[in-house]
């Protein structure tokens with residue numbers, strides 16, 4: 022190993038130990054008891070309460086709806102902002118500030134946006150939709166601009182050469198390339214948003230998170246277990262379908 | 272009759288130290304099949320692209336069907352382009368659209384924008400597209416995605432796209448440079464056959480001299496952006512080519528294949 026890689030490992034190990042020092046679990050009899058209750062107790066995580074299935078299903082459905090509507094709204098705005106941000110379509114005077122705006126939006130976490138929107142429009146799924154929609158515009162807008170900037174111009178040149186108008190260039194040369202790539206990033210964002218939508222409720226922005234929060238506060242680990250299983254199933258199914266569709270698109 | 276004429280045509284790309292094309296006087300008659308030859312960088316693509324103004328020439332004048340077209344812009348320029356087909360080295364198809372849609376693309380300058388944008392095409396246009404595809408041996412391919420076809424098939428689709436325009440002139444920029452030799456010959460034969468049938472004038476850039484000798488009625492030799500000679504194919508000789516390539520490239524050229 023070189024001198025430099027020794028230093029690298031040493032600093033990495035030191036930083037990890039320093040960070041872990043303050044992360045020790047509560048010890049003693051009480052800690053053990055709590056851990057037991059959490060995992061194996063009569064009402065532990067691994068003993069899901071199947072009676073809870075119906076409220077869990079409706080909470081999960083709401084999360085799914087929040088993710089769908091939030092992603093769709095973000096997609097529409099991202100398409101517009103992406104065009105303004107794309108250097109080859111827009112002008113530098115518009116493109117540079119729009120790109121800056123999009124990256125500023127990306128830095129604000131969903132939960133923070135959710136809390137702001139809850140205060141602004143009241144608690145419930147609508148605040149969740151706004152939070153997810155707003156946050157997703159940042160990444161989706163950037164990806165849309167990148168898709169537009171990497172457009173293959175050859176088919177476009179062919180439409181120019183036959184005397185086509187701008188609208189024809191867009192419809193017959195650009196759009197057929199943009200649409201599948203855009204849908205693909207939209208679906209990918211949807212996969213991320215369904216995860217986010219399952220915790221939004223913890224701050225009051227609708228979906229399964231609310232039920233989860235109540236169960237945790239009541240230390241009803243059996244109910245928490247049911248909810249976690251539900252989230253895993255929904256996320257896995259969405260991921261799977263979405264990945265298949267994306268593979269078909271490209 | 273003269274279809275196309277250039278007078279002192281010149282092109283200097285912005286920022287380039289010297290012109291890519293200098294004072295080219297050239298005339299093409301109806302129904303001629305003319306090859307443009309010259310080494311890489313001689314200005315062949317620049318010449319062709321000036322003719323339908325994919326790039327705007329910086330010097331000289333252009334005439335099409337006896338009318339000056341040098342400074343056309345907007346609608347009149349679009350209208351001029353509808354009468355000139357252009358065939359690209361890389362076919363320039365929209366690979367995600369069907370073969371049929373790609374052929375219909377050739378009519379985009381001639382049909383109402385609203386209808387074509389909604390994807391509405393007249394029965395007559397669709398029939399003509401099918402007829403052209405059949406004529407070029409692609410009748411089974413019309414519903415396939417264009418990028419699912421072989422290179423030779425894709426170039427035939429782009430020929431069909433040019434023909435559906437009912438053009439007076441076809442400009443072809445190295446149309447067979449990306450194809451293997453047997454396919455290149457087959458595609459050139461097809462292009463020449465349909466051009467002769469329809470009385471379309473063809474200007475074709477060819478890197479390979481032997482292809483030019485085999486298919487062209489007339490050959491234009493370019494070197495460093497200058498027209499060196501312009502002769503009926505039968506009058507060209509070994510020394511004509513040495514003159515533009517600066518050495519006997521014919522043997523080299525064949526070896527490259």
Ligand SMILES: Nc1ncnc2c1ncn2[C@@H]1O[C@H](COP(=O)(O)OP(=O)(O)O)[C@@H](O)[C@H]1O
Nearest residue numbers: 284287291309310311312313314315316317318
């Ligand atoms: N877009 C461009 N910008 C600047 N220079 C160019 C451009 N296209 C071509 N050229 C230059 O113009 C000259 C002629 O190029 P081109 O017409 O492509 O020749 P050919 O097709 O015979 O190979 C070359 O020196 C080339 O480098």
Ligand SMILES: [Mg+2]
Nearest residue numbers: 315316317445
């Ligand atoms: Mg060229």
